[in-house]
Amino acid sequence: MxxxxxxxxxxxxxxxxxxxxxxxxxxxxxxxxxxxxxxxxxxxxxxxxxxxxxxxxxxxxxxxxxxxxxxxxxxxxxxxxxxxxxxxxxxxxxxxxxxxxxxxxxxxxxxxxxxxxxxxxxxxxxxxxxxxxxEVSELPSISEVVQTNEKSSLTRHLRKRLGQFKLGEPTETAADDVWQVKFQDRFLYLIEGGKFAIIGDLIDLESGQNLTEISRRDLTIEEIAKYPESDLVIFEPEGEVKATLDIFTDTSCGYCRKLHKELPKLTGAGIRIRYFPYARGGEQGPGYATLKSVWCAKDRLQAMTDAKNEITHNLPAGDCEAAKVVDQGYITGSKVGITGTPALFKKNGEKIIGYVPYQKLIPMVLN
Ligand code: HEC
Incomplete structure (x- = not known):
């Protein structure tokens, strides 16, 4: 009111x-x-x-x-x-x-x-x-702010309440009277004309689409592009590269292992697999040390496959320079909205959550 x-x-x-x-x-x-x-x-x-x-x-x-x-x-x-x-x-x-x-x-x-x-x-x-x-100062109604092009005033008002964060411009969403504002590496949603804000994912329950995930794609592409390929563990396809799939993986996760077993099917279909490390639970997580060892191995491909098969006695210590990627991967993971592993990203930034059997995954990636 x-x-x-x-x-x-x-x-x-x-x-x-x-x-x-x-x-x-x-x-x-x-x-x-x-x-x-x-x-x-x-x-x-x-x-x-x-x-x-x-x-x-x-x-x-x-x-x-x-x-x-x-x-x-x-x-x-x-x-x-x-x-x-x-x-x-x-x-x-x-x-x-x-x-x-x-x-x-x-x-x-x-x-x-x-x-x-x-x-x-x-x-x-x-x-x-x-x-x-x-302190009678109202948060301006977002819809009106946008109409009157008072976006800088909106940012000012949001800062007053949220602190000095990096804020984007408000954009309309598919939901009535709900506006999205980029908030640091996340998105917040202004509801009731800007009276309340929610931080989280906006999901269209009719289509099942996570609308926030779609908005996050550009940011995901940007974050992933920061990694030189030498920092990754890459499984090349046999013939022509038809698509690339970026996978944030944890050697200790059951579904990551299951997916890894099906990797030949994926590479066989022309999909180039680029592994990023993502230790669930960070430094305290069960896969952290093993991931570091994999990244320190001379033959990372073999080490990755060994680790996924729980063969770890051949793995080197994880104290090399390259192992830093494991820490970076954890930070990137939170920025791109990873909530579990494996987390798969297509080239357009689209996220596929969790394990998907290769029969289903291949067409999803090639399309
Ligand atoms: C019968 C006389 C009378 C009527 C009618 C009346 N008031 Fe009052 N109002 C007062 C008195 C007397 C006070 C001082 C406090 C008290 O004695 O209750 C007061 C106090 C107030 C105060 C507090 C002001 C302050 O500085 O503390 C407000 C606000 C106020 N009235 C608004 C209104 C409004 C708006 C209306 C009409 C809807 C209204 N009043 C109708 C007599 C009236």
Whole structure:
């Protein structure tokens, strides 16, 4: 709701027809509606322009305070938006005052409009003090931000909340009113017009497609391209290279071993296999040391096959320079969204999760 109003504000600010409330949480429309409600419900006590009572600090004969001005000259700005609204809802009884309660008589929307009306009377410096005190700054609605080309302001607002991270520009997703923003090496999703953000994968349950994975492909290609081929363990196909498949593998993982047994079928079909190390669990993981040994072996292909067959007595120590790739692979793996092994990547960055029997895998890779 608040957010919606800010959206309207941005729109007006952008079309330069709404200078008065520039930077405020409410819209001119709310102010207009609030004025009507104020005259009907509040003006009798607080004055037509929310200016009464001038002498608001003086109690009456009964020791009660008169209605204070709400136009910024009294101390309404000492109260948060929530408190201003709850005073209108609940009245002054709670505080020993006489203001009537409007709960049940006015809706939340109307109460927002009333506050918008009297706050529109506040001079900028008073409003500013209030806004700073209660940090009233709304995340702009993303859809409006995009329409008004205020992307830099969106980034600024997101940074205020998320910290100094690398943020991309918002893009629309297939889901209604959900926007995607690249956040470091991940993606976050703004929902409810930018009121909430979720970090995770967006999955289309109708098609079964992981939409985030599709967005991640460019990043994946970029990350994978950082590896010179000399850092990899490559199984060449027999004849012509028809496709390349990048596999993040762990020698200790059962399905990686199973896939490795079927490697001749893949290379036989013209698929070039490039192995990247990915030790599940990192340094503490069960495959970490063996992977390092494989990368240190003179004949890495043989060492890889041996390790996958649990023949490890021939493997060298994993303390050579080349073994650093194993640590890098772990970092890259998290950047490209690996959640398990084997993790397969096609040339276009498309991820295939887990073991797929070669009969099914070959057409998937060649297409
Ligand atoms: C019968 C008179 C009366 C009416 C009608 C009335 N008020 Fe009040 N209002 C008061 C008084 C008196 C106070 C001071 C606190 C108390 O005694 O309850 C007050 C306090 C407030 C405050 C707190 C201000 C501060 O600085 O602490 C707000 C906000 C407010 N009124 C808004 C409204 C709005 C909006 C309406 C109309 C929907 C309204 N009031 C209608 C008498 C009234």
């Amino acid at each position: 608040k957010n919606f109003t800010f959206m309207a504000l941005l729109y007006f600010a952008a079309t330069a027809s709404f200078a008065e409330s520039d930077g405020r949480w409410f819209s001119s429309d709310q102010v207009k509606r609030g004025e009507v409600l104020f005259k009907q419900n509040c003006a009798a006590c607080h004055g037509q322009n929310a200016e009464k009572t001038i002498d608001w600090k003086k109690t009456d004969a009964n020791g009660k305070y008169p209605p204070p001005p709400l136009n910024g000259t009294a101390h309404a700005w000492h109260h948060s938006l929530e408190l201003l609204k709850s005073t209108i809802r609940e009245g002054g009884k709670k505080l020993g005052g006489v203001m009537p309660a409007f709960e049940g008589k006015l809706s939340d929307t109307e109460i927002d409009q009333l506050v918008a009306y009297f706050q529109s009377k506040w001079p900028d410096d008073v409003y500013q003090k209030w806004a700073e005190r209660f």
